[in-house]
Amino acid sequence: MTAVPRAALEHAHASASHASAYPASASPASRPPASGDPTWSAQHYDLELHCDVAVNRLEGVARIVGRAAGDLDALELDLVGLAATAVTIDGAPAAWTQHPERLELRPAAPIPAGASFAIEVAYGGSPAPRATPWGEVGWRHRGEGAIAAADAGAAPTWYPCNDRLSDRATLRIRITAEQRCRAIATGALVEETTDAGRTARTFVTRAPTAPARTSLHLGRYLRGAATRAAVPLVAYVPSALGPRALGDLAVVPRMLACFVERFGRYPFDDYTIVVAPDALERPRESLAGAVLRADRVDGSPAAERPLAHLLAHQWFGAGVGGADLQHRWLDDGLARYAEWLWSEAAGDASTDALAHEHHELLADSPQDFALTDPPPELLVDDRIGHRGALLVHALRVALGDLPFFALLQAWAAQHAHGPVTTDDFRRLAGAHARAGTSLDALLDAWLLDPALPPLPSRARRGRGERARLRGR
Ligand SMILES: [Zn+2]
Structure with missing residues (x-):
């Protein structure tokens, strides 16, 4: 790293690694975006994007294969800050109404429940970020580059989509931009061609993904x-x-x-x-x-x-992942815990030491929401991931290492590429508990009660504690 002074780095890390204050959350002034349309689901997105990075101009055609959940005489796509210029459904022109954060489409004839259909939306404009209760997300243009980092609510700032975490679809993105700007999009790069000073790159995903886990970088x-x-x-x-x-x-x-x-x-x-x-x-x-x-x-x-x-x-979030933001603790708790597992594997602080350190931090912080019911403005609050990681550690102490890691592997494998809920996790964890024991009291305390439960210690876990666990 050459461009950043060492002192600045150390300062940044000091404030980042000891999140002692659990900084005040983003202003709750704006309401959560009412994203997604549950009356249909997307199966595949094919995006043809033309970008002039220098002037921040995007023109696109989105071809979306969808399936109707019920009979549809209208449906919605999330699209923010960009305007549709033509819409067809199954090849026929469709009427549409542009709202500030979505497009309402009306097919020429109703679509019956269970039927597949193809939407094509031509659209364009100067993409920009959008405000959410968890901060500004989506497309950001800076000089010779642009970034649309994956985030809840970010995808509609660069393509029309059914922006629900539980709605996963495969994706093909072909993006053309100035040759000097490298495009990096979600998926594997499968084709690259340059013509008249502009380069086209095509990215394809084999696994289905939610729009919130798609990204685009240009620069x-x-x-x-x-x-x-x-x-x-x-x-x-x-x-x-x-x-x-x-x-x-x-x-x-x-x-x-x-x-x-x-x-x-x-x-x-x-x-x-x-x-x-x-x-x-x-x-x-x-x-x-x-x-x-x-x-x-x-x-x-x-x-x-x-x-x-x-x-x-990649295992917990992009692979098996919470069906909506209320189940976010699952993804982030496991990812936080993975930080501690890596620390231990790398010969640094042990998982137990890190769990105690974070338990102390949380004990000194407000305990004002349940893990499965955080208010929208706290959805990116560090307390969710840290308390989730402590729950994971408490579960490890209760189960023992072999059943615990078997649980993590089963969780990643059985629900691969699928949206999941807290109840799915509770069921699978319960199946890994010793016969005759229940994890309900432990999970209820960590998930449903805002007050922070005490942390069981692996090192100090003795026969008495095992007997107590067994007796529940
Ligand atoms: Zn995370």
């Missing part, structure tokens, strides 16, 4: 690849940082091996890390990918935590 990036890893690992760093920044990601293949051992097979074909040239408020995971802030990637041990967190989200 000057250097590309690096790890050759000796369980799956192909690709990294992009801003050209301005130089190739040394790629070396700061050298730990990722070892991390991948560590997590494959603990969580089971990696759920996708590859993994792509993008180091963003300008400040994102927080790193984000996407399907088979992640984006990090340039000033948080420097090869130091502190910088490994977000790398571990994001990589673990």
